[in-house]
Amino acid sequence: MKQKLETLLQHVIASLKSEGILDQEIMPKINIERTKDAKHGDFATNLALVLAKPAKTNPRQLADKIILLLPEDSLVSKVEIAGPGFINFFITADSQFQIIKQIHDGGQNFGLSQIGNGKKVQVEFVSANPTGPLHVGHGRGAAYGSAVADLLHAVGFDVSKEYYVNDAGRQMDILATSIWLRYLEECGEVVVFPSNGYRGEYIRDIAFNIHKNSGNEYRHPVELVTEDIPADEPQGGDKELHIDALISRAKTLLGQSLYRDLFQAGLTVILDDIKDDLEEFGVSYQEWFSERSLMEDNSIKDALNRLDTAGYIYEKDGATWFASSQLGDEKDRVVVRDNGQSTYFASDIAYHMNKLDRGFDQIINIWGADHHGYIPRVRAAMRALGADESKLKVLLVQFAILYRGTEKVPMSTRSGEFVTLRQLRSEVGTDAARFFYVMRKSEQHMDFDLKLATSKTNENPVFYVQYAHARVCSVLRQLDEKGLKRNLNLGMDNLDKLTESHETALITLLSKYPETLEKSALQYEPHQLIHYLRDLANSFHTYYNAHQFLVDDEAVRNARLNLICAAKQVLSNGLSLLNINTPESM
RNA sequence: GUCCCCGUAGCAUAAUUGGAUAAUGCAAUCCCCUCCUAAGGGAUAGAUUGGCGGUUCGACUCCGUCCGGGGACGCCA
Structure with missing residues (x-):
């Protein structure tokens, strides 16, 4: 049009x-x-x-x-x-009515388009460290990321969803050491747990199972473990030095093989848990990409070599630096520490090089807002690698700040006090959680009041939209109970009888679905689709209250049935795209 | 201190990306089931879009500045 x-x-x-x-x-x-x-x-x-x-x-x-x-x-x-x-x-009214036929013919494909033209897009999201269960902050990234990816797919992009697994590095060492210390407690050793360790209950569970399956295989007397270890912060020392010393002690006492077993046991349990969690949340991935694999197949070395060839690498203070400040970053960044270990950033350079090599036309990273300072250096790396920088799009998701009533809930993975995504889902339901998360613009700060979300009232807008769908189903059941049959063609031939203001309003709204979908997708703003669905539900409920559908006049009745079935189809298409259920009755 | 994000009815959010009378839901007041689920609908009230300047036919949107909230500034990830 x-x-x-x-x-x-x-x-x-x-x-x-x-x-x-x-x-x-x-x-x-x-x-x-x-x-x-x-x-x-x-x-x-x-x-x-x-x-x-x-x-x-x-x-x-x-x-x-x-x-x-x-x-x-x-x-x-x-x-x-x-x-x-x-x-x-x-x-003209005639041309407006066409949309009802189009929706009927399109069915569940109505609204989909090909403007993406099969372009290859990669969307990476969540990518939380596998050091503990996902919390409600990750939930927002999961809901938003999958919605963005699924919308792009719906408008014709070839989308690949990916989770970057940080299965290497210091945080993982801290995790392995935390598990080991809890394990020693299981063995009966009396351990003073480090202030910088992971304190969550799930660490004890993992330790408990290791002890159950392997007995005392990993046991060492606590005196040996703590001998000559610098003091922890509560004792007036430095918590970083303390934990690093404990890590290297774990590696020495256990030896490489046993240490690695412990490390792997923790990683497997936690990562499996994350995978289950996301799947139950309706989030699926094509690829779980391992950071460790980048070390093992020399990708990091290759990437740094390429940067070196391009003239952006130098040595200083025993470390290797990337001259990112020449490419728009604030300052230069270390890529290999003086102890020979490559940094997280080095992995990320290799990871982005890998993404480019896989031939994606567009790379979308969905990050927490705390990573925004990280963007310039990644862009610098892409430029240094000679890549088209516009291929990279970083979308930031603001944190969800949790409240219990007026009380702010403190959150930190390390302290072990956090509300998990799982808890949230079991309290408010997966549909409501997804809907809530995506309802807000991603860069908007979000106050999530648990009390409000958990109070099972009808304030929840997801019910409102689902109810509109269920109501149409209910009307069709009534039709059946009255012994009447729907006559599709008769209805289509009489669409010009839909002249009530409520009807034209609904028809106009229906015709906006494809363009809404397109805009939502191209602007990475799924909340636009949510708002549309709410409008659509509202328009339908209003119509429902104002007019009877199952009237005696056969022509009008079937025309109206065709209209509300079109509404049902669009509601269903939109909700399904967002992985939200469309109940037949409520 | 430097940089980034945000500020819209009491609350939570929209606004076709610079368009016409700033929209929606909760909360408030009143009304509607002899009728396809009232988990619904109708009506009323509620806004100097944080403040002040600027850009133009036109600003919630862009620029400047100030105020307020959050975040980032590691040889952590």
């Missing part, structure tokens, strides 16, 4: 030029929009406002001229000038 109007306006511009009102060189961007208010017709253009200046006239006069030059078209019933010079288009 928009395209149709656009070609009509192209003709007008050509005429304006040939009449000498406009200069030949001017190539205005034709902007056609949906109107907010039905009084303003269906579509509007600001063309006259934009061209008034170059045409050296006032907008309303120019609008007059434009309408005069506008070719006749069977779809357009009326054209008006309004406000400062907007041109409003009214579409």
Whole structure:
């Protein structure tokens, strides 16, 4: 429809030029929009406002001229000038009704498009360290990331969802050591647990199982474990030095093989738990990408070599640095520490090189907002690797700040005090959790009041939308109980009987679904789809209360049934895309 | 201190990315089941879009500045 109007306006511009009102060189961007208010017709253009200046006239006069030059078209019933010079288009009712047929024919594919043109897109999200269960902050990233990916898929991109597993590095060493210390407690040793260790209950569970299965295999007397270890912070020492010493003690006492077993046991249990958690949350991945694999197959070395060849690597203070400040970063960054270990950033350079090598046209990283300072250095790395930097898109998700009533809930994985995604799901349900998370713009700070979310009231908007769907199903059951049959063709032949204001409002809204989907996807804003679905549900509920569908007049009845079935189809398509259930009854 | 994000009715969020009278849900007041689930609907009230300047036909949106909230500034990940 928009395209149709656009070609009509192209003709007008050509005429304006040939009449000498406009200069030949001017190539205005034709902007056609949906109107907010039905009084303003269906579509509007600001063309006259934009061209008034170059045409050296006032907008309303120019609008007059434009309408005069506008070719006749069977779809357009009326054209008006309004406000400062907007041109409003009214579409004929007949062409509006077509959408009901289109929805019926399209079924669950209605609204999908091919504008992505099969371009390869990778979306990486959540990627939480496997050092503990996912918490509600990760939940937001999971809901948002999967929604963005699924929307892109729906509009024709070839999407691959990926989780980057940080299964290497110091945090994982801290995890392994924490497990070992808890294990020693299981063995009966009396251990003073480090303040910087992971204190969560799940660590004890893992330790308990290791002890159950392997007995005292990993046991060493606590005196040997703590001998000559620098003091922890509560004892007036440094917690970082303390934990690092404990890590290296664990490695020495256990030896490489046993240490690795312990490390692997922890990683497997926690990662499996994360996978289950996400799957239950309706989030699936094509790829779980291991950071450790980048070390084992020399990817990190290769990446650093490439940076070196490009002239961006130097040595200083015993460490290896990447000269990212030459490429837009604030300062240079260490990639190999003076102890020979590569940094997390080095892994990430290799990871992004790997992504590029896999041939993605677009790489989307969804990160927590605390990582925003990290973006310039990754961009610098991509530039140094000679990649097209515009391929990388980083979307930031603000934290969800939890409240219990007015009380702020403190959260830190390390302290062991956090609300897990699992707890949230079991309290409010998976549908509601997903809906809530995605309802807000991602960069918006989000206050999540657990009391409110857990109070099982009808404040939950997800019920509102689902109920609209269930109501249509209910009407169809009633139809059946009355011994009536739906006559699809009769309904389609009588769509012109849908003249009530509630009906035209609903039809107009339905016709907006494809463009809403497209915008949501291309702008990475699933909340737009949620808002649309809420509007649609509202429009349906209003209609439901105002009119009876199962009327005696067979023609009207079937026309109305076709309309509400179209609404049901669109509700179902939208909710399914967001992985939210569409109940037949509630 | 430097940098980034945010500030919209009492609360939580929208606003077709610079468009027309700033929208929706909760909360408040009133009304609607002899009727397809009232987990619904209708009506009323509620806003100087944090403040002040600027850009233009037109600003919640862009620029400047100030105020307030959050975050980032490691040889951690």
